[in-house]
Amino acid sequence: MRTLSTALNNALGAVVTRPAYLVYIGLTSPLRYSTHSSPTFMGKTWTAYDVAVNGLRVGALAISGSLIFGNADSGFSAIALGSEGLTDKQVKIWGYDAAATASDNDIVLLCDGVGGACDIALDRVKLTVRDPSEYKVGPRRLVSPMYGYTTNIPAGRSITINNITFQVMRGR
Amino acid sequence: MAYPNLPISVNSKVNRMDGTEVVRASNGMAKPRRMYPSDKWEFDILHELSSAQWTTLNNHYLGAEGTTSFQFTWPTTGTAYTVVYAGPPNPVEQPGGWFKVYVKLAQV
Numbered sequence: 001m002r003t004l005s006t007a008l009n010n011a012l013g014a015v016v017t018r019p020a021y022l023v024y025i026g027l028t029s030p031l032r033y034s035t036h037s038s039p040t041f042m043g044k045t046w047t048a049y050d051v052a053v054n055g056l057r058v059g060a061l062a063i064s065g066s067l068i069f070g071n072a073d074s075g076f077s078a079i080a081l082g083s084e085g086l087t088d089k090q091v092k093i094w095g096y097d098a099a100a101t102a103s104d105n106d107i108v109l110l111c112d113g114v115g116g117a118c119d120i121a122l123d124r125v126k127l128t129v130r131d132p133s134e135y136k137v138g139p140r141r142l143v144s145p146m147y148g149y150t151t152n153i154p155a156g157r158s159i160t161i162n163n164i165t166f167q168v169m170r171g172r
Numbered sequence: 173m174a175y176p177n178l179p180i181s182v183n184s185k186v187n188r189m190d191g192t193e194v195v196r197a198s199n200g201m202a203k204p205r206r207m208y209p210s211d212k213w214e215f216d217i218l219h220e221l222s223s224a225q226w227t228t229l230n231n232h233y234l235g236a237e238g239t240t241s242f243q244f245t246w247p248t249t250g251t252a253y254t255v256v257y258a259g260p261p262n263p264v265e266q267p268g269g270w271f272k273v274y275v276k277l278a279q280v
Contacts, residue, residue, distance in 0.1 A: 015204070016192070016206050017203070017205050018206050019207075020207075035207075036207070036209055037209040048209070098209065
C-alpha cells in the first residue's frame with residue numbers, strides 16, 4: 001500500500017491545493033521539467049517548463065496518455081526532431097503539491113513509461129506515453145521440443161493475460 | 173529601457189491571473205487548484221497623448237523593447253513588472269492633434 005508523507009497529506013487536505021508534475025525524459029542529457037516552479041528532487045533541480053500531463057492512465061503493462069509541451073519558441077520541437085528523438089526514451093512522471101516539496105518522499109511516482117508517437121505543431125508538441133513492454137516480443141527464447149516443450153499452443157492463437165493480448169507466432 | 177513615463181488614463185484595466193481552477197465536489201464544496209507559482213498580470217493601458225508623446229511611445233515599441241522584456245511600473249500600486257508588448261500600440265487620432273493610444277502589456 002502506498003503511504004503518503006505527512007507533508008503531502010497536509011497539502012492535499014488544504015482548502016486550495018497546488019497540484020503539479022515532474023517530467024523526466026531519458027535523453028543522453030536528461031530533461032527534468034516541472035509543471036509548476038523549480039523544486040529539488042533526487043538531488044536535481046527540476047526546471048519550470050510549459051508541459052502538461054494529458055489523460056494519463058496507468059494499468060498493468062499498459063500506459064496511455066500524453067505529455068503536451070509548449071512549443072511557442074520552437075524549442076521543444078527541436079528536441080523532438082533532434083538526433084536522439086523521443087521515441088522509446090524513458091519517460092517518468094511524478095505528482096506533487098507545490099506546498100510539499102521539502103523531502104523526496106513528498107513526491108509520488110505516477111508513471112514509468114517510454115515515449116511513443118510525437119505530434120508536432122507550431123504551438124505545442126504532443127508526446128504519447130506508452131508502456132515499455134508494448135510491442136515487445138516475448139518470451140525471448142523459442143518454445144520448442146528442443147527445450148522440453150512437447151505440447152505447444154497452435155501458432156496464430158491469441159492469449160489474453162492480465163488484459164494484455166499475446167499472439168502466438170511460429171518461430172523462425 | 174523601461175516603459176516611457178507617460179500619462180495613463182484611469183480607464184486603463186488590469187487582469188490579474190493565478191491559474192486557479194475551481195471544481196465542485198459531489199457535495200457542492202468548492203475545490204480550488206492554483207496552478208501558477210505566482211500571480212501574473214496583464215495590462216490594457218489607455219493613453220491620451222500629444223503627438224510628441226505618441227512618437228516617444230512608438231519609438232519605444234519600434235526599438236529593442238518591441239521584441240524583448242522591459243520594466244513597467246503600474247501607477248496605482250507603484251509596483252514594477254517585467255513585461256512584453258502583447259501587440260503594437262494602436263493610436264486613434266483625436267481633434268486637436270491628440271492621440272488615444274491602446275497598449276497591451278503582458279507580464280513574462
